Amino acid sequence: MWKPPAPPPDPEWIVATAPVRPALPGFRVLAGGLASGLLAAALLTEGLGVNVLLWALIGAVAAGLAAAAAGRRVRPWTVVWTVAALVLLLVPALVEASWPVVLALLAAAGAGSLALHGGKRWPGVLLGPIGIWPHLIPGLGWALLSLRNRQYPARARVVSIVKAAGVSLALLVVFGALFASADAAVAELLGDLAPSVDTDDLPMQVLLFLAGLLVALAAAHTAAGPRRFDRLPVKPGRARGRLEWAVPLVALNLLFGAFVAVQAVVFVGGYESVMRKPGMIPAEYARQGFWQLLIVTLLVLVVLALAGRWAPRSTPRDRAMAKTLLALLCSLTMVVVASALYRMHRYVDNFGLTRLRISVATVEIWLGVVLLLVLVGGILASSRWLPRAVVLSAVATTAVFGLISPDAMIAEQNVHRYEQTGRIDVGYLRDLSADAVPALDRLPQDQRICALQKIAQDLGDDQLPWYATSLAEARAREILRDRPVPLMNGSCGRIGVRLGSSYSGGYEY
Incomplete structure (x- = not known):
């Protein structure tokens, strides 16, 4: 007698990680x-x-x-x-x-x-x-x-009551609707008796x-x-030979060391001396350098992961060499992180803080923290804590990033920069959220009105319940209530801010 073939066995990872029922x-x-x-x-x-x-x-x-x-x-x-x-x-x-x-x-x-x-x-x-x-x-x-x-007390009686209530409700709805459509007085009576429900x-x-x-x-x-x-079964990487593994890392450390030496010379001599060279644009130097160094940091983490998997570990000498080379690479890369953040700082001083700039700078800071954790894990005899520490650092970075209110920080930095230099991009600040209102409220009259108009319109007059309102929104409403923002007074035009054709609302164009 023919029998159906047995189903294929579950993959190894499903069997290994299967939970208790x-x-x-x-x-x-x-x-x-x-x-x-x-x-x-x-x-x-x-x-x-x-x-x-x-x-x-x-x-x-x-x-x-x-x-x-x-x-x-x-x-x-x-x-x-x-x-x-x-x-x-x-x-x-x-x-x-x-x-x-x-x-x-x-x-x-x-x-x-x-x-x-x-x-x-x-x-x-x-x-x-x-x-x-x-x-x-x-x-x-x-x-x-x-x-x-599960057995419930008086289960049969409860089920009977629920069924009777359901049938009664269906009959009342059907026949009530028919009577209401047949007679206006009945319709009015039923309408008064029925509870009003906002659907x-x-x-x-x-x-x-x-x-x-x-x-x-x-x-x-x-x-x-x-x-x-x-x-979950994870096979360990095959350890490479000492020469095969160490030579690429030594070469990479030498390259990073040369970069760090150049950065030290530039820092001692001052970035301004480098910027005065013909054809050197300070903004391009800072901006492009940051992105390239960010990619370098990411690639180093990949190199560390692969090198740690393939590092020779059969003898104490092999383990000591692996720790030394990887620790040196981590240390040099942290200098690269510092250089990238300094370049971003210079760029922000010249052009102001934006959402993209604060986001990528935060990512770079977190990568620096990860490198520090990897360095400490390599120095210590045990690094069993490292996976949880890395994930916790990402969670903590996200929490701090949210709690500092990035839009408020962006507005504060740009307003402070305006007070120092007289330069500000009001057109960009208009698109920030209500978090930015306290800082933007310090601007002069025309700049303040232009910067706050869109935020004021987005907030509107409808006050949400306390449980659905953020503290930043409540603070912004209070400021705008004390110092209202007119929606049409030509402030943006007077300070040279052109509103795009896609912009809509009761404002000026």
Whole structure:
């Protein structure tokens, strides 16, 4: 008799990282998921603020209950990742600009997922931040299976009451609609009796309810049975011969040493002496040099990863040589990072701070921190902490970047530069968010009005609820209420700012 062929075995990585099948959730976990959905529908419809943090706390409670029921213990790094996620969720409550808020929300989701999974090795800390998403549908099925298999008090009676109520409601709606269409007096009576429900936001509220429910149940399902990414098999790299491995690194260190020596000579002699050479444009020198050095830093991290994988390690002498060469490369690259940041500082002094410039400078600073961590990890006998430290540094950098309010810093730097030099790009500052209002409010009359007009129009007169409003927006509204900005008075034209044809609103053109 013919038999169907056996299904192929699961890949090795799926078998190795397979989670323990979690027990069905209790009522408290299910109630936490339901509360998360209701809170998302009630608070997240109108905007982002402290409501995101409140919603996340409910989901964290549900995940904690599921983890406790599964017998998982709270470890120090679980607390670290949880606190990091909650700090990141403070950004929407304090900052109005959408771009740092989006970065903070993504980083918070990653840190929260990593808190649920744990992880010490590189596979764990790199895959843990995205590990919660495959639990969205299984988490819902997990909850439904629990509801189906659970025995409730007076279950038959409750089911009968629900069925009777549903049939009664359907009959009343059908026949009530027919009677209302047949007689105007009945229609008026039914209209007075029926409760008034605002359905404008109903579709969005339903979507937010489902999203809040799914995320909370996914977090609980992950906490009860996470996939063990740390068990992902990673074959060690084949150690190369000492000559084959060391010569390229020695050559690279010599090249970096020569660059650092030139930078030292230039720094001692002063950048101005270099800038006075024929054909040398200071702005181009600083801007192009920064981007090239940023790429150099990224490539060095790749070289360090590959060199660490292929480094000879069979004898103490081989290990000492590998540590020495890699530590020297890290140290020289940190000088490259300092040079890149100094060039960006010079460029910003000449042309002002922008979103792109502050973003890439932040990335360069973070890369410098990573290099420092790698250097310390190479010096110490053990670097088991390195994967988590690198990811934590990225999370911390994102949190600091959001909490310092980049738009406010951009406005503050440009206003200070204007007070020193009289130069300012008001046309660019018009596109900043409400975070920039306190600094832009210090500008002279025409510059102030032109810079704040678009922000004032974007804020409008509609005041959002406290839980959906950032502190920066509330502060901006207070400033603009005390010193209103006229929408049409020719201020931009008087200071030479031309508004693009795509610009719309009640302003001047």
